[in-house]
Amino acid sequence: MxxxxxxxxRVARALVGLGAVRIAAQxxxxxxxxxxxxxxxxxxxxxxxxxxxxxxxxxAARSVAPIIAASGINAIVGTESSGxxxxxxxxxxxxxxxxxxxxxxxxxxxxxxxxxxxxxxPRVLLVDDVTTDGRSKAGAVAALRQAGPVVEDVLVLLDYAxxxxxxxxxxxxxxxxxxxxxxxxxxxxxxESGKLDAKQADMLADFAAAPVQWSITHGGTGA
Numbered sequence: 001m002x003x004x005x006x007x008x009x010r011v012a013r014a015l016v017g018l019g020a021v022r023i024a025a026q027x028x029x030x031x032x033x034x035x036x037x038x039x040x041x042x043x044x045x046x047x048x049x050x051x052x053x054x055x056x057x058x059x060a061a062r063s064v065a066p067i068i069a070a071s072g073i074n075a076i077v078g079t080e081s082s083g084x085x086x087x088x089x090x091x092x093x094x095x096x097x098x099x100x101x102x103x104x105x106x107x108x109x110x111x112x113x114x115x116x117x118x119x120x121x122p123r124v125l126l127v128d129d130v131t132t133d134g135r136s137k138a139g140a141v142a143a144l145r146q147a148g149p150v151v152e153d154v155l156v157l158l159d160y161a162x163x164x165x166x167x168x169x170x171x172x173x174x175x176x177x178x179x180x181x182x183x184x185x186x187x188x189x190x191x192e193s194g195k196l197d198a199k200q201a202d203m204l205a206d207f208a209a210a211p212v213q214w215s216i217t218h219g220g221t222g223a
Contacts, residue, residue, distance in 0.1 A: 003063035003155075003178045011059060011157065012185035014052045016193050020045040021186065023200050028218040033132045035163070036220025038207050041186070043129035043157050047085050056157070057086070060180060061093035064155055067178060068094060068125065071153055075124045077101055077114070079140050083128040086157065090127060101126070101144055114147050122149035130158045134169040134177060141173060152176055158186065162211040183208070 002008055015021055022029070022040045029040040046053050067073070075097045078087025084100050091098035099116030106112055118124075126144060131137050131154075141151045152174060159166075159179035170177055187208055190196055196204070207214045216222035 001176070001178060002159075002182060003067075003180060004059065007059045007063060008181040008185045009188065011056055011181040012189040013192070014056055015041060015043065015046065015158070015181075015186065016189040018045045018049055018052060021190060023196070024203075028220065030220060031132050033135050034221030035132050035211075036215040036218040037132075037211075038203050038214070039186070039190075041130050041158055043086075044082070046157075053089070056180070057089045057093065060086070060090055060155065060157075063180070064090070064125070064178060065094065067153060068096075071123065071125075073123050073125045073153065074119050075099060075122055075149070077116075077124045077126050077144060077149075077151075079103075079126065079128045082130075083126070086129060087127040090155075099124075101140055113143050118147070118149055124149045124151055126151055126154045128154070128156050130160075131156045131166075131177065131179075132160050133163040134166040134175070137177065138169050138173040138175065141175060153178060155179075157181065158183075160211075162208075164212075183211075 020042050024038045028036040028038055030036055046056060076087045076091040078084040078100045080100055080102050088098050097119055099114055102113045126141060137154050144151050153176050155178045157180050159177060159182055161182040187204060212222050
């Protein structure tokens with residue numbers, strides 16, 4: 001779910017303006033979830049631009065603050081490695097403890113995947129950069145929950161919001177997904193940039209019209 005429909009175009013324009021959005025040439029991009037896509041978003045580029053990084057993180061903090069208050073969240077957890085910088089900047093703005101979740105356990109015990117110290121009665125917000133269908137976020141939340149905290153909310157910079165499976169995945173894991181922008185905003189920003197040639201514009205239009213079929217046709221998952 002978009003947190004702020006008015007801010008979403010600004011976030012998308014920032015990513016496009018920084019060159020964080022790569023367009024496939026000969027071969028499509030394949031996400032870890034298995035979907036084939038004509039675009040890949042490298043949100044890490046945002047880290048290196050102070051002005052746009054500040055703008056986007058200010059939007060994130062302002063937009064998520066009511067959710068933090070309503071849910072009683074008392075810590076921010078970033079995923080390794082994509083979510084760590086964004087979680088850190090968000091935690092600083094919201095004056096909350098920050099931790100990160102390792103991809104794989106190191107050592108033993110319930111906290112083997114968590115770096116940092118959870119507060120008492122932890123209720124945390126998981127932060128990452130991008131999600132396609134929510135499955136990797138559900139997996140991260142399952143690992144995080146093993147350490148004890150309540151995790152019901154996930155924040156991402158970009159949710160493609162194209163795949164019907166996402167809603168069921170989130171429901172199955174009792175999760176609320178909050179996003180600063182979606183594929184629709186990213187697509188609009190790419191068109192507005194004037195940087196697409198006719199072939200690229202047609203490819204993105206085909207993808208936007210039928211993303212599942214586009215994935216299947218180009219060798220990706222369709223389930």
